[in-house]
Amino acid sequence: MKIIEKTKLWFGLSLAIIAIGLVIILTSGLNFGIDFTGGTLMEIELHKSVPTEEIRTITDSVDKDMAINFLGEEKSIVQIKTKKDFNSDKRQEVFIKFKEKYNLKNEDLQKAEQFGATVGKEIRNKAIIATVIAAIGMLIYVSFRFELSYGIAAIIALIHDVLILICAYAVFRVPVDSPFVAAVLTVVGYSINDTIVVFDRIRENMKHAKKKDYANVANQSIKQTISRSINTSLTTLTAIVALYVLGVESIKDFTLPLIVGMAAGTYSSIFIASPTWVLLKNKSSI
Missing domain, CATH: 3.30.70 (Alpha-Beta Plaits)
Known part of the structure; x- marks a missing residue:
């Protein structure tokens, strides 16, 4: 399984999706709900x-x-x-x-x-603070449990997932309100869990690998964990899709971007976090 060798392809796909979302945001803006606009x-x-x-x-x-x-x-x-x-x-x-x-x-x-708009601004600021605190906490945790390169790669993957989630809100015109904060934190937590599983396998395989053989170690680790990641994601997504199909309008506004965010989280754990780790390790070993 040659995942790392196609890093430019994975990064290019993500950048293309994010670029489309950003264009929509710049031209049409986000559909802010009452919680943010008043x-x-x-x-x-x-x-x-x-x-x-x-x-x-x-x-x-x-x-x-x-x-x-x-x-x-x-x-x-x-x-x-x-x-x-x-x-x-x-x-x-x-x-x-x-x-x-x-x-x-x-x-x-x-x-x-x-x-009033003042209340909406306060909620928006608290949402940003909550997301930043969560990201910093995860960076510290992953860096402490593994090392700094793992932590940086994990945070880049999380930023990727949040951007994809925001783009989903822009494309589908889902109202950005209080559930948006819950959706972001849910996706961030889910994504970091998948990423840690892959990183844990990489750390174990590094003990028996040749020095600087980061690409092969990452490919081997992804191969060993990919079935687990996909099966877990499919199980979770099945439940969320059921909520979207059977739920009321307010539930659909929450579950639709959550489906996109969790799919992005699974993707980033395999195709963004691990290749980013390889790039960081190769750069630090030069």
Whole structure:
């Protein structure tokens, strides 16, 4: 299995995908949700389960891009989110539409809140800080358990996965909101686990390898672990795909980029992290 010899191909594929995503981001931007931009959130008790399409007949008259979720055990509470800032009168106007159609009472309006852009900026900053802290922690852990070259290669692979995930959000126009943070941290954690498995095998094989024979050691290690990585990924992806197919709209917005991110994590563990480690070792041994 000649993985390392085709390093330029693997890097080129990743760069091409990331470049496409960055072009979309620069031209169209990311689809930031209410958590990051600010806006209005309302929760209304309908006392019964109602199809999303039926709710759309009401919300489209106010905002066609309004996000709709269902809460509660019976999914009888409709949660609507919009990036528009609705004052008290406007929120009451929206509730009256629901009140008249479903014969509701005033107390059925359980929540009506308006978020400013300042709150969204704070959430965005905390998301960046959380991701950076996680990356630094993993760099320290991998460097301590193995050595610095392994840690640097692992972080480059993680950056690759996060960029692919962000590009998925851009391409599929998935709202970037609070679940985005969870998706990033999930992908980062999953990817580092796969990468450590490969690195652990590389470390073991290095004990019996010739000096500076890094490419052959990496190829051998990937061959020994690739079936494990693929089988684990397929098992995980099967569960996530099931959630995407059977889940509600809000779940789909989370699972779609997660599918892309986990696929990228498996790819990077084999085709990005190990070749990067070989490049770093070859450079340091010159």
